[in-house]
Amino acid sequence: MTADDARVSDETLIARTAAGDPTAFDRLVRRHQAAVYRFARAAAPADDDAVEILRETFLAARRAASRHRDETSARPWLLALARQAIDRRRPRSREADLTPLRELARAAGWQSGGEGAIDESGPAVEAAFAALPPEDREILTLCDREYFTVDEAARVTGLSDAAVRTRLHRARLRLLARLREDAHGG
Amino acid sequence: MLADLSEHLDGRLGFDRAERIDEHLAGCAECGRLLGEVTAAVRALRQLPDEPLPPDVAERLAEALLG
Numbered sequence: 001m002t003a004d005d006a007r008v009s010d011e012t013l014i015a016r017t018a019a020g021d022p023t024a025f026d027r028l029v030r031r032h033q034a035a036v037y038r039f040a041r042a043a044a045p046a047d048d049d050a051v052e053i054l055r056e057t058f059l060a061a062r063r064a065a066s067r068h069r070d071e072t073s074a075r076p077w078l079l080a081l082a083r084q085a086i087d088r089r090r091p092r093s094r095e096a097d098l099t100p101l102r103e104l105a106r107a108a109g110w111q112s113g114g115e116g117a118i119d120e121s122g123p124a125v126e127a128a129f130a131a132l133p134p135e136d137r138e139i140l141t142l143c144d145r146e147y148f149t150v151d152e153a154a155r156v157t158g159l160s161d162a163a164v165r166t167r168l169h170r171a172r173l174r175l176l177a178r179l180r181e182d183a184h185g186g
Numbered sequence: 187m188l189a190d191l192s193e194h195l196d197g198r199l200g201f202d203r204a205e206r207i208d209e210h211l212a213g214c215a216e217c218g219r220l221l222g223e224v225t226a227a228v229r230a231l232r233q234l235p236d237e238p239l240p241p242d243v244a245e246r247l248a249e250a251l252l253g
Contacts, residue, residue, distance in 0.1 A: 033239055034237075034238060037243060041237070051246045051247055051250060052250075054243070054250075055247060055250040055251060058251060059251070101188045101189060102188065105220060108223070109220065110188070110217070110219075118223060118226070120226050120227065120229075122230070122233070122234055122235075125234060144228055145231070145232065145236075165198075169191065169192035169193070172224050172227065172228055175228075175231065176223055176227045179227055
């Protein structure tokens, strides 16, 4: 984003997009396309076409711009539209994660007697993150990469606040378990 | 205790609950270590550089939005 771009707020760009200004829409796309791409890559299965998800997201944003409310930040609004584009391709499983928390914690090293260190280097964390299921990558992207509030993450995913908290906690434990597994050749 | 670790890490627990967890952590090496490692993993995840948009993706998107 250039310094000139930064002076114009998302709200202004969305309002101008709603009024039919193609330049404003283009600037909105350029400002958020990388974040939508990262979210699509995290939340969608690997064989889904990220460009198609991006295209549907921004076309939906252009159509819905006049209904955008100022109190909703642009980024969660766009990622919620991306989430809908992903859902249209592949409806999400509504099955609850029933893995007992103690089991997840043990896989992450709890009650292991402190054996073995984990590798927290960038490449190790990147590989561990990539190996997680899309549901875990999605919630970690929203809460620990985009720094969304629980309320914003709930709006994107359609989950309750309580479900976001639970899913985030479980995803973090699975990330740690994966790091431990990778570090010890599991 | 296990269910509250992430909430504790994010500072979202009420004072009483956080205090009870701190008391537990002070006397339980296993839970203390788990919290330390989850915290370190989350910190490392947050420090990863953002993946840039590949140029071919930007080009394909620009074309798709024109069409």
